Amino acid sequence: MPAVDQLATSLETLRLRLARTPLPGWGRSMADAALSLLPPPWRRLFRGEARRLFLARGDQALSFTASDANGDQPLGEVPLGDAELLAELHARLAASSVPAWLLLPAAAVLRRRLPLPAAAEPRLRDVLAHELDRQTPFSADQVSFQGRVVSRDAASQQIQAELLVLPRARLEAEMQALGPLAALLEGVDVVEADGRRLGLNLLPAARRETRRDPVRRLNALLAAVAAVALLGTLALTLHNRASALEALRADVEAATAEARQARLARNQLQAKVQAANFLASTRASRPTMLELLDDLTRRIPDDTAIDKLTVNDGKLVLVGQSRAAPALVGLLQDSPLLAEPALSGAVQADPRSGRDRFTLAATVRGQAPEGANDTGR
Incomplete structure (x- = not known):
């Protein structure tokens, strides 16, 4: 195994071990509590703009829902038979940086729950790929599948994993129904009956549209410039402190040398004075x-x-x-x-x-x- 794969496996194992502890929950709670104290504009700045446009196909219409940090907001419906309107929507979505996702009902996918050892979690997708033939009537090239961990049991070292399988025939039918909008999809998620999304992506990686957000690129550039400026400031500060320290050391050494010379001159003067006083007292005490x-x-x-x-x-x-x-x-x-x-x-x-x-x-x-x-x- 290459060193990069070994490092990735080790990091994933460490992440999963950390996920089994209460620390992530505590961290999220503390972060939410801290963010709740900030004004809404600052709160959105720290949380980021996690915007998505969800498409859900009905019998005769295509509904649009915008999702961001504040929640979901229904935008309306568009008839599927209006090719001109779909083309205009395609042009607008292509010019936008908001990713588009398709939502499928839970009945459109095949779901199986499997008890697995906790050691299988780092390579869950590979383990589920071997279970496809036994759990479904499809082979791996006939479906698009994803897996997720439903629960973990630390005592028995077991996890409950859920396998979600979407037949490619159903996926192709959904893509054809979207017309030109299918080329702009970045993911396909599953929505429960209560409206809760599972947070998966059943769209094959080869068909995912990757967009570059110009605002995100600008933010990344500004962050890089700020980091370089910060590093430059730190380096300049360290250089100035080092220069000041060297100057201070030179001043101290010069002052020490001057004090040493003054002390030596004082000692010599004291010795001469003592000798002169001794000679004077000696001469004064005896006759010439x-x-x-x-x-x-x-x-x-x-x-x-x-x-x-x-x-x-x-x-x-x-x-x-x-x-x-x-x-x-x-x-x-x-x-x-x-x-x-x-x-x-x-x-x-x-x-x-x-x-x-x-x-x-x-x-x-x-x-x-x-x-x-x-x-x-």
């Missing part, structure tokens, strides 16, 4: 080398010669010669710039100069340990 040299010059006596002066990591080291080296410690203890002066090592006499060679160490007040060296001679 000029102040230290001035204080030493005032306190060291003239008979003392300084060979080397070193300030390293807050430590002052003096190396020189003096006639009273131990007295230097007392002189430097009164200095506001030095603390803990003391001789380092033994004092050695120098026979050439007659003085004592000494090494004196002290701590510079307010001096924090640093890695930098300040040296003076």
Whole structure:
């Protein structure tokens, strides 16, 4: 079986299974309730113009009935023997887009009810075609037949199907009686004694007149244009949103980069400020080398010669010669710039100069340990 036939069979099976449930009835009830709230013009717009012209042949006349969403409306009768009038009606119906149907009385068709399994419903016409020889005295090429489901029994998985058979001889007689109007028929339906139509089409497919409704074609074209416009609007909206999103992302990235640069500059500025403040506070808390040299010059006596002066990591080291080296410690203890002066090592006499060679160490007040060296001679 081709894939298209398999898909069609699957869809038909699904449709039939759905038809056995209460959902279609609920849907129709809800749709009718919603449509009843609309004004009549809108209601006709949503329901559509399901117009048909039904022809029923009597003994000497042909009656016409117009049917639409509002119901049936008898139009009148035309004598069958008036060929000129039938030709004029043929011309008018040919120019109209309303489909014409022939109504036959229920006595004109042969009807049989058959119990069938529910699985036969998707292929009901094929099943009934095999039942023609047993249920009727006709063969398939002698009749036009249709079938319909009368009832369904979900418990027993059975359906009651009705076979309706119209002999082709009767159909040809009816078509001949219509004269030129027979060529315009799109279907043949059966009407019950109470006026209810069965909703079947017993006219063979090869003889059905297919008309194209210009209004329907225009509506289809307008619907296609509206769909294309809607899709274009959606696509344009999505494009605009995508463009706006990209622009927003670019702005956010630019703002983020600017914020990152500002944060980096702020951190660098804070580091420089902290370093400058540290240097300023360090320099403010310790004496300068000029102040230290001035204080030493005032306190060291003239008979003392300084060979080397070193300030390293807050430590002052003096190396020189003096006639009273131990007295230097007392002189430097009164200095506001030095603390803990003391001789380092033994004092050695120098026979050439007659003085004592000494090494004196002290701590510079307010001096924090640093890695930098300040040296003076």
